Amino acid sequence: MQPTGLNAKTATMNLTGSRSATTTAGHEKRPELPESIRARVANHPCFSEDAHHHYARIHVAVAPACNIQCHYCNRKYDCSNESRPGVVSELLTPAQAVRKVLAVAEAIPQLSVVGIAGPGDALANPERTFETFRLLREQAPDLRLCVSTNGLALPEWVDELAGDQVEHVTITLNAIDPEIGARIYPWIFWRHRRVRGRRAAEILIEQQLLGLERLVARGALVKVNSVLIPGVNDAHLPEVSRAIRERGAFLHNIMPLIARPEHGTFFGLMGQREPSETELGALRERCAGDMRLMSHCRQCRADAVGLLGEDRGAEFSLERIEQLEIDPVAAMARRAEARAAIEAERARARSAPTVVSVPLSALLTKPRAQAPEPPVRRLAVASRDGRLVDEHFGAVTEFWIYAISAQGASFIERRPIDRYCSGEASCGAGEERLARTLRALADCEAVLCARIGFAPWGALEAAGILPSGEHALEPVESALAAVYAELNAAASGAQAAAALSA
Amino acid sequence: MALRITASCVNCWACAPLCPSDAIRAARPHFQIDPGRCSECAGDYEEAQCASICPIEGAILDACGVPLNPPGSLTGIPPERLAAARAEIQAR
Numbered sequence: 001m002q003p004t005g006l007n008a009k010t011a012t013m014n015l016t017g018s019r020s021a022t023t024t025a026g027h028e029k030r031p032e033l034p035e036s037i038r039a040r041v042a043n044h045p046c047f048s049e050d051a052h053h054h055y056a057r058i059h060v061a062v063a064p065a066c067n068i069q070c071h072y073c074n075r076k077y078d079c080s081n082e083s084r085p086g087v088v089s090e091l092l093t094p095a096q097a098v099r100k101v102l103a104v105a106e107a108i109p110q111l112s113v114v115g116i117a118g119p120g121d122a123l124a125n126p127e128r129t130f131e132t133f134r135l136l137r138e139q140a141p142d143l144r145l146c147v148s149t150n151g152l153a154l155p156e157w158v159d160e161l162a163g164d165q166v167e168h169v170t171i172t173l174n175a176i177d178p179e180i181g182a183r184i185y186p187w188i189f190w191r192h193r194r195v196r197g198r199r200a201a202e203i204l205i206e207q208q209l210l211g212l213e214r215l216v217a218r219g220a221l222v223k224v225n226s227v228l229i230p231g232v233n234d235a236h237l238p239e240v241s242r243a244i245r246e247r248g249a250f251l252h253n254i255m256p257l258i259a260r261p262e263h264g265t266f267f268g269l270m271g272q273r274e275p276s277e278t279e280l281g282a283l284r285e286r287c288a289g290d291m292r293l294m295s296h297c298r299q300c301r302a303d304a305v306g307l308l309g310e311d312r313g314a315e316f317s318l319e320r321i322e323q324l325e326i327d328p329v330a331a332m333a334r335r336a337e338a339r340a341a342i343e344a345e346r347a348r349a350r351s352a353p354t355v356v357s358v359p360l361s362a363l364l365t366k367p368r369a370q371a372p373e374p375p376v377r378r379l380a381v382a383s384r385d386g387r388l389v390d391e392h393f394g395a396v397t398e399f400w401i402y403a404i405s406a407q408g409a410s411f412i413e414r415r416p417i418d419r420y421c422s423g424e425a426s427c428g429a430g431e432e433r434l435a436r437t438l439r440a441l442a443d444c445e446a447v448l449c450a451r452i453g454f455a456p457w458g459a460l461e462a463a464g465i466l467p468s469g470e471h472a473l474e475p476v477e478s479a480l481a482a483v484y485a486e487l488n489a490a491a492s493g494a495q496a497a498a499a500l501s502a
Numbered sequence: 503m504a505l506r507i508t509a510s511c512v513n514c515w516a517c518a519p520l521c522p523s524d525a526i527r528a529a530r531p532h533f534q535i536d537p538g539r540c541s542e543c544a545g546d547y548e549e550a551q552c553a554s555i556c557p558i559e560g561a562i563l564d565a566c567g568v569p570l571n572p573p574g575s576l577t578g579i580p581p582e583r584l585a586a587a588r589a590e591i592q593a594r
Contacts, residue, residue, distance in 0.1 A: 065516035067555065069576065075557040076512040091515075120514060127519075186578040189516075189555040192547050196578060231594025266577050271592040 037250070040167060040221060043112040043339065044144060045308050047168060047223060047251060049296045052308045054342045057113040058104050060097035061090070061303040062128045066120035067152050068188040068204060070174075071266040072227055072257055075120075090303075090318060091119075094131040098139060103321040104305055105140055106331035108312070109338035113168075114140075117148035118302035123157050133164040139328055142335060144168060148225075152188055152204055154211025162218045169215055170223045170253075171208055175233050176243045178202040183232050186266075209247060216248030223251040223294070228275045228283060229267070230257070241287040252287060253294040256280050277415070278443045295413045309398065309416070374488040376405040378412070380441050381476055382449035386411070389471045389479045393452035396437075400476070401444065404484045409477070415440055438463050446483050448476075504540035505550060505570070506563045507533050517552035517562075526552060 033041070045052035066075065092100060105111045114136055116122040122129045133145050146168035147161065154171065161169065175181040181201025188200040195203060215222050224244045226237055233240075241252050256275045259267040275283075284293055298308045306312040380399040382391035398416040402409050417433075417440045434456055441447055446466035450473060460467040466487065471479035504525075511532035518526040518533065523546075525539035535552070542565075543550045553562045553570035559577075560569040574580035579587045 064514050065519070065555075066514065066557065067516070069557055071577075075514050120516065124516070186576060192520075192551060192554065193549055194554040231591075267591070270588050273592075273594060 037221065041250075043342075044146070044168060045113065046115075046146070046170070046294075046297070047221060049294070050346070051112075052296055054110060054346065055112040056108050056110045056305075056307050057115060058101055058111060058305045059115045059117045059300065059302050060092055060100060060132060061119055062092050062094055062097045062132050063116055063118055063122045063125035064091050064120045065124045066118075066150075067124040067190075068121070068150050068200075069186050070150075070227075071184055071186065071272075072229070072259060072268075074264040074268075076264060092318070094128055094135060096318060097132050098135045099326075100316055100318070100321050101136060101140060101143070102326050102328050102331065103324050104312075104316055105143065105335060106324075106326055106328075107315070108306065109331070109335045110307075110342065111143065111335065112339070113144045113146055115146045115148060117170075121150050121153070122147045123149045123153040126153070126157060126160075130160060130164065133166065137164060140332065142332055146170070148172070149211075150204070151208030151211050152190070153207070155207055155214055158211065158214040158218060161215070162220065166220070168221050168223070170225055171212060171249075172225045172227070173205075173208045173212075173240065173244065174226050174229070175201070175236055176205055176209070176240050177236060178205060180233050180236050181205055184227075184229065209243070212244065212247045212249060221250045222248070223253055224249045225253045225255060225297075227257050228254055228280060230273055230275050230279065232272075234275070234279065234283060237283055238286050241291040245291045250292065251294050252291040253297050254280070254284055254287060255297055255299055258299065276442055277440060281443055298416065309414070373406050374484075374491070376403055377446075377484060377487055378403050378444045379480055379483060380415070380444040380447040381480070382447065383476055386414075386476060389448045389474055389476060390450050393447070393449040393456055393467075396449070399441065399444075399447070402476075402480055404480055409480050409484070434459055438465075441465055445487055448479050448483060503542055503544075503565045504537035505535050505542055505552065505565070506537075506567075507535055507552075508561050508563060510558050510561045512558055512561075514557060516555045516557065520551040520555060522546035522551065 041047040041051065043051050043055045045055045045057050066073075069075075101114050116129050116132065129147065136143060136145060145164060145166045147166055148170040149172070151171045151173060154169075174184050178198050178201040181204060182198045185201055185204060187194050187196045188204050189195075190200070190203055212222055212224070224240075226233070226240055228234055228237065237254060244252060257267065257272070259265060259272050259274055261268050261271075284295060287293060296308065300308065301311060301313070303313055304311050305316055379402050381389055381402065382393055382396045383400050384390055386400050396417060398414045401412040401415050403412055404410075417437045437456075438459060441460075442463075444465055446468055447460060448468045448471055450469065452460075452467055452469050457467045466483070468479075468483050468486075471482060507526075509532060513528070513532055515528070515533075518528060521540075522543060523539045523541050525536045525541075527534050527536060550562075550570060556562050556571060557576065559571045559573050559575060562570050564570055574584070
């Protein structure tokens, strides 16, 4: 449940006590959504940042085949220890998928969305995908259906999707320039032939954009996912953002490339590097002017279950769900109750003051008359729910990232330290984990946590990141303000020392 | 004349629905082509459909045992260019 004291979406501290209208998260700068659309995304965790704190989703892995090859994908997908797109533990038939959905929808009444996202391409397996949707429409009509596709086969299935009331579609679109596309997609399967190179990318992009236009014309909400690949499409993605906005896409989700040799992908094996957090942040910032951006994506598995960032898939293996007694009608009633309770809670949170005004001025050293304004600084917090600094550095799976300036602090995102790995066993040694954590915090100047070990303390300092364990169990707001003041004081002290020695 | 699937098959299902002769079975440990049914798509398509969508180099062999998708044919990087391509990619 979202803390009421520090609402993630509107968390704003302000020196003057008034509420700041903008935050640094790109999508916040866009005008408010029209009510009609807001209602359609209000309980979709992948289309609404706020919804993802309340509602759960399930991906059913019914679609194994794919009609294209992406260099970041390995078609050997059946791995249970990794968490990243395209990976699943067991493939399901439509009937098994429906049974799994009903079992999950009974156990997790916050479930609002069922998606088909592979492990291949949902629309390269149209019989299995649409059979699943048809059965779900009959047996759990309150659940939203959504689909994720590479777009190649999309134009021909738009009517069918609309017929099943699939209103949320995600297209993965990494380039609109075929020269760039050819460096990402080595081939596509098109009209009974394998097509390679630039021509393949041309066809794919044409179909993706045509599919987008047709979906928008039918009133669907379309999200576009783009994988940020350094040296390939990084400079090009603002153009992609503009192009999809012109065609009516609703949301742009720029995701960092995941490429490690152990994944066996072309990019992973060839040593293509992943983008840094700084590159990702800068690019999202550049695209923010053109398009509503999404930054809470967790790049989940093609069979993920639960809230974003958690995966309860293991609780619902085929073997287990076959033993369950399911009463779909009673479960649907319980979901309706759960939704009513969530919405009542959200309404109360909205009507309550969303900003706790912290007398930051009392905590900050008073700036002198003409002193330059202190800069915007990024800080990371180890916290369980964003309310208190209450997590041990070594236990964190995601940090809460904030940008703080003299005008106030704003929440940016919950950032996983490892964007794909969920199993500790596969995470390697502690040293490797620490290195990943340092990479995830590269754009932050300090990290606040309840406790921190000696080794990571030294490593953070060596990386130029201030470790702070002094604010254990304090509210995040006041702790951030104090550390911000400390950083400012240290910076002005260093300046003064430099001036003296000069 | 029939094609054959090797142990490098990843069971991705892409080939099975495309076969005009319904010759591909979802067997374990990997998919199998029924040699009695496979026509290599002769008379139906110019290119063998299973080999045209298969994502794994070397997973489908022709009647002589030669891979229809030899090394480098699906990544677009022939083996002799591999080192150079790797250097290029790592410079990004």
